[in-house]
Amino acid sequence: MADATPTQNADTPKGLVLAVTAYVLWGFLPLYMKAMAHIAPVEVVAHRIIWSVPLAGLLLIALGRTRDLKSALRDPKMLGMACLTAALISVNWAIYVWAIASGHALDAALGYYINPLFSIALGAVLLREPLNRTQLIAVGLAAAGVVVLVIEAGSLPWAALGLMFSWGFYAFFKRSLPIGPNQGFLLEVLILLIPALVYVTWLGINGTGHFGLVATDTMLLAGAGVVTAVPLLIYANGAKLVRLSTMGILQYIAPTMIFVTAIAVFGEQIDRGRLIAFPLIWAALVVYSIPMIRQIRAQA
Numbered sequence: 001m002a003d004a005t006p007t008q009n010a011d012t013p014k015g016l017v018l019a020v021t022a023y024v025l026w027g028f029l030p031l032y033m034k035a036m037a038h039i040a041p042v043e044v045v046a047h048r049i050i051w052s053v054p055l056a057g058l059l060l061i062a063l064g065r066t067r068d069l070k071s072a073l074r075d076p077k078m079l080g081m082a083c084l085t086a087a088l089i090s091v092n093w094a095i096y097v098w099a100i101a102s103g104h105a106l107d108a109a110l111g112y113y114i115n116p117l118f119s120i121a122l123g124a125v126l127l128r129e130p131l132n133r134t135q136l137i138a139v140g141l142a143a144a145g146v147v148v149l150v151i152e153a154g155s156l157p158w159a160a161l162g163l164m165f166s167w168g169f170y171a172f173f174k175r176s177l178p179i180g181p182n183q184g185f186l187l188e189v190l191i192l193l194i195p196a197l198v199y200v201t202w203l204g205i206n207g208t209g210h211f212g213l214v215a216t217d218t219m220l221l222a223g224a225g226v227v228t229a230v231p232l233l234i235y236a237n238g239a240k241l242v243r244l245s246t247m248g249i250l251q252y253i254a255p256t257m258i259f260v261t262a263i264a265v266f267g268e269q270i271d272r273g274r275l276i277a278f279p280l281i282w283a284a285l286v287v288y289s290i291p292m293i294r295q296i297r298a299q300a
Helices: 013-034 040-065 067-072 076-101 104-124 133-153 158-174 183-206 214-239 246-252 253-264 270-300
Strands: none
Touching: 013 067, 013 076, 013 133, 013 246, 013 253, 040 076, 040 183, 040 214, 040 246, 040 253, 067 076, 067 183, 076 104, 104 133, 104 158, 104 253, 104 270, 133 158, 133 270, 183 214
16 A cells, blocks of 8 residues: 655546556455465565565666666665665565454554544644644544444554554655655665565475465465555556545545455454444545545646
8 A cells, every 4th residue: 555645736547547556456455465364474575575676676677767776775864764664664564464364354444544544643743734623533533433443342453553553654754765666666675675585595494485385375475576566666656647635535445445355255244343433434534535525626
């Protein structure tokens, strides 16, 4: 998943197609990850990293953008920030893979529903961005939904909160990387590549890995790079051609598809806490989205 970071002041047909395509692909991702539910999440994430590198690298070569990457690798400050964002995205991937595999896809949907509202709160706390009344109401409703879940379950919804925090801070710090989105993604997976290779090699030596043993598992793990990199790269290019407000609305496509998949395909149950919490969060998103819809109509 990704936060909306476009620079375009008008929606273009190409941008809309790319943006919707990226979010729909993210919406179908749980089906792919569920097929690897028998594989440890860390092993899945390691292969997501390994197989993303050649794909992202070939794209940069085709676009002729490798010079920016070389400059970033020689800049200690940029490299340090990239290490932080790489760590955050790897944590996000691991939580997501675990949530889908262990029957917590509804929590994954919850985390990504709350994420835009968390980003607003994060901006208010860390960037001193003032919240208007509409935003305060939206954040308050979302917080109430989380409180209901805690009271009903007797514990924190760790998967949802983990996805929210890891992606929210990832998007926040990603803004500080003065490098294009395609170059930034390759830089992050390159930083993670050596630990991923070491871990996969260690699994192979100990005979506990899944790659190369069963044809289906091998193909799924190798394809993990494609299902990771392709939506991110499509999104990164589409975001430049669509307005921020439009992307703010479109970003609900993925968690809505995850929510439907969790119930209709995976058979997850909605308990009383979720029956109360999800409507509160959906109400928060409606309140949050109304100003953006008005902006879209006004600009149209």
